[in-house]
Amino acid sequence: MTDPHRPGLPASLVQWASSLDPAENRAALADLTPDADLVVLPEAFARDFGTPDDDLAAYAHTVDGPFATAVGDLARGCTVVAGMFEAAPDGSRP
Secondary structure, eight states: OOBTTBOOOOEEEOOOOOOSOHHHHHHHHHHOOOOSSEEEOOTTTTSOOOSTTOOGGGGOBOTTSHHHHHHHHHTTTSEEEOOOOBOOSSTTOO
């Protein structure tokens, strides 16, 4: 609980190894029950980076795609920081 004489920001830092399966990672979001004002997820939580030669362009999402929607569902009543691969507006770029 926050001390009224010492204001603070309750935060939850989620340490989770995301998988190569984006649907599995979205399901993990649904299992979280944040009890903080700020929830910080790991970099590339939407999908693990994989190996250095993995083509991640196929896993890039738009900001209104399924991962961002799942983050939005989690963010009811708190702020969530989450990493994902974002699709470029220029389709010729990854």
